[in-house]
Amino acid sequence: MRALAHISDIIIPMLIFFIVGYGYVTKVKVYESFLDGAKDGLRIVLEIVPTLIGLMVAVGMLRASGFFEMLGRVLGPLTERVGLPAQLTPLLIVKMFSSSAATGLVLDIFKNAGPDSYAGMLTSILMSCTETVFYTMSVYFLAARVTKTRYTLTGALLATLAGTVASILLAARMV
Amino acid sequence: MxxxxxxxxxxxxxxxxxxxxxxxxxxxxxxxxxxxxxxxxxxxxxxxxxxxxxxxxxxxxGLVKKMTQGISPFLSFMFPGIPKDHPAREYIATNIIANVLGLGWACTPAGLKAMEELAKLEKERGRMDSSRASNEMCNFLILNISSLQLIPVNMIAYRSQYGSVNPTAVIAPAIVATLISTLAAVLFCKYKDAMGKGSR
Incomplete structure (x- = not known):
C-alpha cells in the first residue's frame, strides 16, 4: 500500500521531468511547443463548457429531487436477490452520469457499511471496472460534433453490465 | 439519443x-x-x-510515435480502418496508455483530440453526414467506457481513509473485473464491425 501510494505520488513529476528532459535533449523547442499545445487544450475545454453545465445541472436536479433514493428503495429488494445490496443501486445509476456524485455515494457506503464489508468490497470493485457512460459519451461526441451515436450506448452498457456481473461474482469470493 | x-x-x-x-x-x-x-x-x-x-x-x-508503435498491433486490431500514419492513431494510443496507467487527468485531452481527428478522417473519406458517428468513434468510446485502468488508485485511497484492514485487496479483483468488461467491449465492437461490412 505504502509503495503504491508512493508510486502515484511520484509518477506525475517523473513523467513531466522525462518529457521535458527528453524534448530538451532532442533539441525540440520545448517552451514554444508547450505554449502551442496549451493553447489547443484551452480551446478544447472552452468547447465542452456548455456540455458540462447541461449535464451537471441535470444530474444535480435529479439528485436533489430524491429520485435516486426512491429508485434504490423500489429496486433494492429486487437487486438484493442477485447479490446487489440496496444501497448500491443508486450508485450504479449515478455512476453512469457523474463520477464526482458517485464518489459521494461511495464514501457514504464506506462510512456506513465499512470498506471491508461485502457492500464495501463490491463498491470498490464496481468503481474500478467501469466509467461514467453518459458523461464520457456526451463530452467526447461533442468534440467530434456527432449527434448520431449509433451503437455506442449499447456497447457501453454491455461493458458496464459485464463489469457489474463480474464484480458481484468476485466480491462474493473476497469476503 | x-x-x-x-x-x-x-x-x-x-x-x-x-x-x-x-x-x-x-x-x-x-x-x-x-x-x-x-x-x-x-x-x-x-x-x-x-x-x-x-x-x-x-x-x-518523437515520444508519442514510439508509444504508438508499442501498442500498434492492438490499434490495428481495434481500428483497422485508420491509416497507419494518421494522427488519430497517436491520440488514441496516448489516451489508452494514460487510461491503463490511471492518469485520469491525461486521458480526456488526448481522447477529445482523438475524436476530432476521427471526425476529420470521416471527412477525408468523403462521408457527407458529419453528425453520424463512425465505427472508429463508437469502438473508441466503448473501449474507453469499459475502463482500462489497471490499478484503482482512488479506491485504494478511499478505502484506507475509511479504515480498511487491507485497502489494496481490491487490486486483484479490480484487474479481473476490468479485463472482463474490456473483453465484453472488444467482442461487441468486433461483432459490430463484422456486421457493418456487408452494408457498406
Whole structure:
C-alpha cells in the first residue's frame, strides 16, 4: 500500500521531468511547443463548457429531487436477490452520469457499511471496472460534433453490465 | 439519443420534486450545479492546458510515435480502418496508455483530440453526414467506457481513509473485473464491425 501510494505520488513529476528532459535533449523547442499545445487544450475545454453545465445541472436536479433514493428503495429488494445490496443501486445509476456524485455515494457506503464489508468490497470493485457512460459519451461526441451515436450506448452498457456481473461474482469470493 | 436522455432527466427531476415537495432543493441544485460546472472547467482548463502542452513536446520529440508503435498491433486490431500514419492513431494510443496507467487527468485531452481527428478522417473519406458517428468513434468510446485502468488508485485511497484492514485487496479483483468488461467491449465492437461490412 505504502509503495503504491508512493508510486502515484511520484509518477506525475517523473513523467513531466522525462518529457521535458527528453524534448530538451532532442533539441525540440520545448517552451514554444508547450505554449502551442496549451493553447489547443484551452480551446478544447472552452468547447465542452456548455456540455458540462447541461449535464451537471441535470444530474444535480435529479439528485436533489430524491429520485435516486426512491429508485434504490423500489429496486433494492429486487437487486438484493442477485447479490446487489440496496444501497448500491443508486450508485450504479449515478455512476453512469457523474463520477464526482458517485464518489459521494461511495464514501457514504464506506462510512456506513465499512470498506471491508461485502457492500464495501463490491463498491470498490464496481468503481474500478467501469466509467461514467453518459458523461464520457456526451463530452467526447461533442468534440467530434456527432449527434448520431449509433451503437455506442449499447456497447457501453454491455461493458458496464459485464463489469457489474463480474464484480458481484468476485466480491462474493473476497469476503 | 442524448436529447431524449437529457430532457428525460430534467423533466423527471421537476415532476418528482413536485410530488415530494422538494422544489426549493431542486432550484438550489440547478443553480449550484451550473456554478460547479464552471469551477470544474476552470480547474480542468489549467490541467488540460498543462497536459496538452507537455504532449506537444512529447509529440515533437518523437515520444508519442514510439508509444504508438508499442501498442500498434492492438490499434490495428481495434481500428483497422485508420491509416497507419494518421494522427488519430497517436491520440488514441496516448489516451489508452494514460487510461491503463490511471492518469485520469491525461486521458480526456488526448481522447477529445482523438475524436476530432476521427471526425476529420470521416471527412477525408468523403462521408457527407458529419453528425453520424463512425465505427472508429463508437469502438473508441466503448473501449474507453469499459475502463482500462489497471490499478484503482482512488479506491485504494478511499478505502484506507475509511479504515480498511487491507485497502489494496481490491487490486486483484479490480484487474479481473476490468479485463472482463474490456473483453465484453472488444467482442461487441468486433461483432459490430463484422456486421457493418456487408452494408457498406
Amino acid at each position: 442524448l436529447n431524449a436522455i437529457w430532457a428525460g432527466m430534467i423533466l423527471l427531476a421537476v415532476i418528482f420534486a413536485a410530488c415530494t415537495g422538494r422544489m426549493s432543493e431542486v432550484t438550489n441544485a440547478a443553480l449550484d450545479s451550473a456554478g460547479e460546472a464552471i469551477s470544474l472547467c476552470i480547474t480542468m482548463a489549467g490541467v488540460v492546458a498543462l497536459w496538452m502542452g507537455l504532449m506537444e513536446i512529447a509529440k515533437r520529440a
